[in-house]
Amino acid sequence: MEVVRGLKLRLDAGSFGALIGPSGCGKTTILKIAAGLDPDFRGELRTPGSGRFGIVFQEPRLLPWRTVEDNIRLAMPAHAAGADLTDLIEILGLGAHLARYPGELSLGLARRTAVARAFALRPDFLLLDEPFVSLDEAVAARLRDELVALTARTRATTLLVTHNLDEAIQLSDRLFFLSDRPTRIIVERSLPPPRGTRSRELIASIGDEMRELVARATAKAGGD
Amino acid sequence: MPRVYSLAALIAVWALAAALIQSRLLPGPLTIGTTILADVRSGELPFHMACTLGRVVSSFAIAMVLGIIAGYAMGRSKAIDRYADPWLIVLINMPALVTIIFAYIWIGLNETAAILAVAVNKLPNVMVVMREGARALDPELDEMAKAFKFTWLSRIRHVVIPQLAPYLSASSRSGLSIVWKIVLVVELIGRPNGVGFVLGSAFSLFDIARILSYAISFIVLMLVIESLLVQPLERRAIRWRRRPA
Numbered sequence: 001m002e003v004v005r006g007l008k009l010r011l012d013a014g015s016f017g018a019l020i021g022p023s024g025c026g027k028t029t030i031l032k033i034a035a036g037l038d039p040d041f042r043g044e045l046r047t048p049g050s051g052r053f054g055i056v057f058q059e060p061r062l063l064p065w066r067t068v069e070d071n072i073r074l075a076m077p078a079h080a081a082g083a084d085l086t087d088l089i090e091i092l093g094l095g096a097h098l099a100r101y102p103g104e105l106s107l108g109l110a111r112r113t114a115v116a117r118a119f120a121l122r123p124d125f126l127l128l129d130e131p132f133v134s135l136d137e138a139v140a141a142r143l144r145d146e147l148v149a150l151t152a153r154t155r156a157t158t159l160l161v162t163h164n165l166d167e168a169i170q171l172s173d174r175l176f177f178l179s180d181r182p183t184r185i186i187v188e189r190s191l192p193p194p195r196g197t198r199s200r201e202l203i204a205s206i207g208d209e210m211r212e213l214v215a216r217a218t219a220k221a222g223g224d
Numbered sequence: 225m226p227r228v229y230s231l232a233a234l235i236a237v238w239a240l241a242a243a244l245i246q247s248r249l250l251p252g253p254l255t256i257g258t259t260i261l262a263d264v265r266s267g268e269l270p271f272h273m274a275c276t277l278g279r280v281v282s283s284f285a286i287a288m289v290l291g292i293i294a295g296y297a298m299g300r301s302k303a304i305d306r307y308a309d310p311w312l313i314v315l316i317n318m319p320a321l322v323t324i325i326f327a328y329i330w331i332g333l334n335e336t337a338a339i340l341a342v343a344v345n346k347l348p349n350v351m352v353v354m355r356e357g358a359r360a361l362d363p364e365l366d367e368m369a370k371a372f373k374f375t376w377l378s379r380i381r382h383v384v385i386p387q388l389a390p391y392l393s394a395s396s397r398s399g400l401s402i403v404w405k406i407v408l409v410v411e412l413i414g415r416p417n418g419v420g421f422v423l424g425s426a427f428s429l430f431d432i433a434r435i436l437s438y439a440i441s442f443i444v445l446m447l448v449i450e451s452l453l454v455q456p457l458e459r460r461a462i463r464w465r466r467r468p469a
Contacts, residue, residue, distance in 0.1 A: 035371055037367055037370060053371075054372075055371045055372075057364070057367075057368065061364050061365060061367075061368040063365065063382060063386070064386075065386040065464040065465075066382065074374075074378065074382055075372035075374075077373070078375075101464050103465070117372070121372070
């Protein structure tokens with residue numbers, strides 16, 4: 001099935017991009033293409049740096065028969081298997097849970113384990129598929145802060161897929177708004193730095209501005 | 225504990241019936257016990273049991289290895305499944321006796337024929353179970369393993385085998401019981417030793433005591449294998465699941 005056609009998406013190395021759009025508009029497909037997981041993809045894909053990438057899926061996708069620590073370490077390349085993960089584990093607050101099994105974890109902890117797994121291999125390129133969806137707001141807010149801290153340290157080029165505009169504005173340098181069927185980028189905007197520390201008021205005003213832009217672009221697309 | 229009581233009750237009923245009937249056709253537990261002891265001392269019982277056990281182990285191993293590979297391939301690939309499924313249906317519906325007879329006719333009255341005949345009888349059952357298991361593999365974990373560039377070996381070890389564990393244990397459990405029953409038939413028809421052979425010659429002599437002694441000894445041996453080998457392995461495989469969520 002063809003979901004996406006003729007789409008061009010460019011992200012500066014080291015920046016944080018967010019892909020925003022209604023559910024079912026092909027966001028996850030684009031992410032899979034970026035991850036090289038779509039066998040039917042015909043097109044060009046260039047990834048930054050060594051091409052090492054980490055991915056956080058919408059579902060945590062942990063191995064239920066392995067502990068938190070094993071889940072993180074099993075995903076690391078063999079030469080890095082003994083690497084020191086203390087900082088990562090501390091930032092994500094997983095220290096007390098390393099020996100537990102995924103079945104014993106709350107969704108928030110399972111997501112954090114998945115985030116740790118993605119960062120453990122020191123990716124140059126990071127893909128996040130709705131990592132905050134169905135978390136309590138407090139848990140999501142904390143995970144967002146942790147993510148800001150981690151991306152600032154690793155300088156990985158990051159692509160976030162979300163349907164939550166406020167979240168996208170808080171975290172990213174560049175926004176891509178997608179339309180539904182056909183999947184197209186209808187609005188593309190850079191946000192002024194610094195990211196991660198934008199105030200609630202600023203996020204709200206940028207949000208209003210974006211919503212208006214998207215509404216206008218959608219109306220225009222509909223009128224064609 | 226209820227198991228022990230129930231087993232004791234069975235033996236008691238048997239002893240009572242034997243005492244009431246007083247016939248050579250139904251020897252009591254005591255007679256059987258002494259027959260078993262005598263045959264253990266003469267070395268005859270251990271010898272025949274070892275022959276049978278050897279056949280059970282080899283044909284079980286062959287059926288499991290081939291069945292796992294074939295069933296997994298059928299579960300993962302629709303094309304393979306389409307071609308192999310008719311064969312599987314023929315195999316499933318082939319009566320054990322027919323396979324045994326053809327094996328002896330085509331290969332000869334030898335050990336190879338005996339072991340292959342049993343393995344072929346068990347094979348389709350393993351294939352069916354493993355195909356189900358392969359179909360039930362979680363595509364999301366598969367994608368995760370691909371994304372994180374798991375090596376082929378670690379994908380099999382950490383992602384595939386743990387998911388197949390319940391299917392592996394189900395097929396080896398049912399496998400063991402099917403295999404040892406068919407081995408006895410194979411021995412009855414065309415082997416000069418083993419429990420099946422002894423049962424056959426005891427049958428022609430109406431030697432009920434021997435039949436019961438060998439049958440009981442073998443059942444006990446299989447139960448011991450089941451509880452000392454199969455069950456602990458199973459418990460190990462599902463350790464992670466027993467923890468509260």
